[in-house]
Amino acid sequence: MGGEEGQKIRIVIRRRSRKKVLIILLSLFLVSIYWYHRQGKNLVYPIVPVAIKANFLSEAYFSELLDQYDQIRSEHRKWYIFDTSKAIASHAILTLMMDDLEENQELLNGHKQFDLFFETFDQHVKQLSYITEEIHYFRNELNRYGGAPEQLEEMIELVACGKWQLFSARYHRYEVSEYDAAYNVKLISSNGRFEVVYHAEMGQMVNDPVNMGTYNYAPGSIYPWKYYQHHKYDKVPWKKWGNTDQISYKEITKRQSRHGSTEQRKTTEELHNLIKNKMSDSKKCR
Numbered sequence: 001m002g003g004e005e006g007q008k009i010r011i012v013i014r015r016r017s018r019k020k021v022l023i024i025l026l027s028l029f030l031v032s033i034y035w036y037h038r039q040g041k042n043l044v045y046p047i048v049p050v051a052i053k054a055n056f057l058s059e060a061y062f063s064e065l066l067d068q069y070d071q072i073r074s075e076h077r078k079w080y081i082f083d084t085s086k087a088i089a090s091h092a093i094l095t096l097m098m099d100d101l102e103e104n105q106e107l108l109n110g111h112k113q114f115d116l117f118f119e120t121f122d123q124h125v126k127q128l129s130y131i132t133e134e135i136h137y138f139r140n141e142l143n144r145y146g147g148a149p150e151q152l153e154e155m156i157e158l159v160a161c162g163k164w165q166l167f168s169a170r171y172h173r174y175e176v177s178e179y180d181a182a183y184n185v186k187l188i189s190s191n192g193r194f195e196v197v198y199h200a201e202m203g204q205m206v207n208d209p210v211n212m213g214t215y216n217y218a219p220g221s222i223y224p225w226k227y228y229q230h231h232k233y234d235k236v237p238w239k240k241w242g243n244t245d246q247i248s249y250k251e252i253t254k255r256q257s258r259h260g261s262t263e264q265r266k267t268t269e270e271l272h273n274l275i276k277n278k279m280s281d282s283k284k285c286r
Helices: 002-042 059-076 085-103 114-125 133-137 139-146 152-160 224-241 249-253 262-281
Strands: 164-167 184-189 195-199
Touching (some): 085 114, 085 133, 085 139, 133 139, 152 164, 152 184, 152 195, 152 262
Antiparallel strands (some): 164 184
């Protein structure tokens, strides 16, 4: 009996010891994560010159971007847990890509490397420790390339073909003097990057800084990691700087929301049914 009791005690002790070790390891991990994020927030991105010889959007252009990223990261790499070289290198690449796009605005539309440009840009954004104000507002430049028509009627055809989809417009229905925001509806592109808001009653695109649609660097998702990225790179900067420098997030959210109103629910339901009917009889998709 004594032997059995001793064995049980030893098993309990081993279990408690393992539990303590796990708690210590978990605590160290959480502390490391905390300090990593704190280090990232304190990071000031240095001005790093990037030289690209290839033509904008050529295959060689993207190849040189990758080479420059590797080179900058190598120059700034620190061999410990708080290595910020990825963020520094990506910030330098993003700065160059923003300048290049502003100098060649018309070239991107319809270009064969259209998708690659946005994929590359978004990948580098997700390497940053935090979003700068300049990069945040650059979402508005990028969102112009979504190809959304000015008229809601034309957009419904695109939705019926699966190129766009109806999405919640909860944060795009704040009161303005120009129109009743209860009729605002939001759509996002099939890849989740581009957004557009329409006033369903007028059938026109909404572009004011209170309720406008914006580009997503990290489209939202039910998956925890993607949800976290959307929160970090899209939501947090929006709450800090708003959609544009014309009005802050706090000023926007102080306004009365028309979300949940009778007009809003009726409008959303009618649009949903209209899209559903269009999808069943649409023959124009390519």
